[in-house]
Amino acid sequence: MKKNEFIKGLTEELEIETPLETSTNLKDLDEWDSMAAMLLIGYVSNEFGVTLNADDIKEISTVDSLIERIGLDKFN
Amino acid sequence: MFQEFQGVEIMAITATVPKRKILNDSFAEILSPKELRIFEKTVGIVERRWADDNITASDLGFAAANDLFEKYEVKKDEIDCLIFLSQTSDFKIPFTSNILQDRLGLKKQILCLDINAGCAGFIQGLSTSFAIAKTLQKRGKVLFIVAETLSKILSCKDRSTSMLFGDGAAAVLIGNTDAKSSSSFFNFFSDGLNSEAIQIPDGGYRNGISKESFEVVIDEKGNQKSKLNLSMDGPKVFDFTLREISASIEDLLNKSNTAKESVDFFLLHQSNQFIIKQIASQLQVSQEKALLNIKDFGNTSGVSIPLLICSKAKELSKSDKVVMSGYGSGLNWGNSIINISNAKIFKITEI
Numbered sequence: 001m002k003k004n005e006f007i008k009g010l011t012e013e014l015e016i017e018t019p020l021e022t023s024t025n026l027k028d029l030d031e032w033d034s035m036a037a038m039l040l041i042g043y044v045s046n047e048f049g050v051t052l053n054a055d056d057i058k059e060i061s062t063v064d065s066l067i068e069r070i071g072l073d074k075f076n
Numbered sequence: 077m078f079q080e081f082q083g084v085e086i087m088a089i090t091a092t093v094p095k096r097k098i099l100n101d102s103f104a105e106i107l108s109p110k111e112l113r114i115f116e117k118t119v120g121i122v123e124r125r126w127a128d129d130n131i132t133a134s135d136l137g138f139a140a141a142n143d144l145f146e147k148y149e150v151k152k153d154e155i156d157c158l159i160f161l162s163q164t165s166d167f168k169i170p171f172t173s174n175i176l177q178d179r180l181g182l183k184k185q186i187l188c189l190d191i192n193a194g195c196a197g198f199i200q201g202l203s204t205s206f207a208i209a210k211t212l213q214k215r216g217k218v219l220f221i222v223a224e225t226l227s228k229i230l231s232c233k234d235r236s237t238s239m240l241f242g243d244g245a246a247a248v249l250i251g252n253t254d255a256k257s258s259s260s261f262f263n264f265f266s267d268g269l270n271s272e273a274i275q276i277p278d279g280g281y282r283n284g285i286s287k288e289s290f291e292v293v294i295d296e297k298g299n300q301k302s303k304l305n306l307s308m309d310g311p312k313v314f315d316f317t318l319r320e321i322s323a324s325i326e327d328l329l330n331k332s333n334t335a336k337e338s339v340d341f342f343l344l345h346q347s348n349q350f351i352i353k354q355i356a357s358q359l360q361v362s363q364e365k366a367l368l369n370i371k372d373f374g375n376t377s378g379v380s381i382p383l384l385i386c387s388k389a390k391e392l393s394k395s396d397k398v399v400m401s402g403y404g405s406g407l408n409w410g411n412s413i414i415n416i417s418n419a420k421i422f423k424i425t426e427i
Contacts, residue, residue, distance in 0.1 A: 015110060034310050035111070038118040038350045045357070054315035 001047065003075050007063060013043040022064045040066075048074050078331050079262040083254040084206045086419040087217070088148040091246040091386035092140040093373065094127040095426045098227075103239050106232075115239065120349025124242030124374030126227035131427070133164045134172045136245035137223035139427045141180055144219075144247045147422050153183045156216040157208050161191040161201040161378055163405075164225045176221065194274065195345050195404020196264075197378025198222055198246075199412050202400075203262045205250045218250040224377045229276060231292075231301035236310045240347075242374035246382030257415060261332035264410040265324055273312045274405035278303035313404070317351050321403050322358035328411045329399070336361060339413070340395035341388075345402045346370040346380040355401075367391070377404065389421040 001009075003022065011020050016031050026032055026040075041052045050070050052060075060066050067075060100112050100122060107115060116122055127136065137160065145152065158180075160173035171190035176182075187208070193200045205220040212218070223245035230238045278289035289303045301307060321344075329336055342365050344352045349370050356366035369387040376383055381400050385392055392398070396417045403409035 015114065034314060035114045035118050037311075037314075039114065041354070042118075042350065045354075051354075051358070054311075054318060 001075060003067065006067070006075065009047065010040075010043065010063070014039050020063060022062065022067070024063055025061045026063065026066065027061060044070060077264045078328075079203060079207075080332070081206050081210060081260040083252060083256070083258055084209050084260060085251060085253050085255055085258045086248055086414065086416060087251045087253070088144055088150070088249040088420040088422070089246065089382055089385055090140045090144040090147070090422045091244060091379070091383045091424045092136050092143060093125040093242075093244040093383070093424060093426055094131060094136065096126050096128060097123050098126050099123050100239065106235050106238070118348075118350045119240070120368070120370045121239060121374045122371045125244060127225045127243045131225070132166050133162045133223035133225045133243070133245060134160065134166050134176060136225070136243065136427065137221040137247065138176060138179055139425065140223070140245045140247040141176070141219060141221055143422065143425050144249060148249065148420055150217065150249060152181055154215050154217050155182050155186065155219045156212050157187040157189065157205075157218040158182060159189045159191060159201055159205055159218065159220045161193055161197050161220070161222045162224055163192060163194060163377065164228055165190060165192075182219075193378060194406060194408065195347060195375070195377050195380070196402035196406065196408045196410045198381040199262065199400060199402040199410035200264070201378065202248070202250075202412060203264070203410070205248070206260060209250045209252045212252055216252065220248045220250060222246050222248075222378045222382060224379050226306065226377055229304075229306045231299075231305040233300035234305065234307075235297070235299055237306050237308050240375050242376045244373060244376040244379040244383050246379055246386065248382060253418070255418060258418070260412065260414045261328055261334070262410065262412045263324065263328045263331065265320065265408070267316070267407040270312065270316070270407045273309045273316070273407055274306070276304060276306055313407070314348075314351065316407055317347070317403055318354055320409060321401060322355050324409055325359060325399060325401055325411050328413060332413055334397070334413055339365070339397050339399050341392065341398045342366045343381050343384055343398055343400045345404065346373070346384060347375045347404065378402065383424065385421055386424045389423050392416060393421055
């Protein structure tokens with residue numbers, strides 16, 4: 001998946017109203033809460049077959065850090 | 077702890093819920109329309125039942141037990157033990173099963189026992205019921221009632237609890253039938269270190285009731301509740317379920333030499349649709365095998381598994397082996413593998 005497609009998908013899935021960039025800290029978003037975390041885990045699992053656990057959720061900050069956790073090899 | 081039983085079975089099972097439906101729009105004051113939509117999509121609850129003020133958990137359990145006596149042929153004097161499992165019992169003293177002995181017209185030569193347990197309660201209570209049933213004389217039976225009215229302990233202005241929980245009860249008749257086909261297995265786990273993750277802080281004897289107990293406090297997220305309301309550390313509980321449950325189910329499958337493919341259905345505690353689906357995917361079982369009814373009833377604590385069984389009476393009446401898994405306050409979790417092919421499963425009733 002291309003990074004911009006991922007960002008678009010993420011924006012739709014989490015229903016984020018502000019433009020999302022690779023440097024955006026997800027935790028700073030108005031939309032970030034436990035339900036958003038569930039949406040994120042579900043989206044990443046469906047798209048990449050990667051299961052984010054609670055520690056991952058704690059550590060993830062920016063979109064870039066999320067991409068790194070999923071695995072850079074999955075993005076081209 | 078690991079347990080194995082031969083020849084003990086669930087003979088019949090009924091469930092009762094209050095008539096009053098509470099829809100998600102009742103929470104419009106604490107959740108925006110968008111948040112409600114995401115809540116339905118993730119947690120998966122659309123409505124739940126809440127008992128009226130004058131209906132207690134034991135009233136729901138009484139109705140479920142009477143429904144069982146009406147629909148299933150059993151002599152009341154064959155019931156040697158009555159177990160009532162709840163966190164919302166009628167009184168502090170006396171314990172509720174003893175009140176139900178008389179209300180249900182059961183004999184005086186009976187063991188009455190209350191169990192205070194949470195969302196893993198059904199597995200804990202079933203294990204206790206099976207253990208007692210195994211030691212009874214011929215035709216002796218255990219009546220196990222699990223009942224909750226969590227609506228009575230919630231703060232309606234707390235987003236971390238109020239939309240999640242519902243009320244209900246179930247009655248389960250257990251007997252030592254000596255059926256050769258019937259093997260059952262249980263395993264249990266406890267993590268008392270995290271006992272504060274789901275708690276009512278005041279009103280016990282650690283922190284009695286004072287004037288401050290009633291004070292409504294607003295937390296950093298804007299949730300309002302008193303120390304007599306249920307409080308839950310959602311992220312901690314969420315984390316625990318995704319970390320521990322599938323591994324504990326695998327442990328039971330291994331110890332009991334049960335092939336995953338031989339299991340007809342996985343009946344997971346209905347706490348959160350997302351969590352149930354995640355556990356199913358961690359176990360690598362198809363989503364269709366992990367039955368759901370959370371949409372209609374929310375989280376009814378220990379009642380949720382028997383309530384799920386009764387709401388899927390049609391599918392489950394034709395099945396044999398099921399895995400059941402309960403997890404929640406304590407923190408505590410437990411699983412069971414039972415054969416339900418001889419169980420009479422009745423549809424949910426309302427009062």
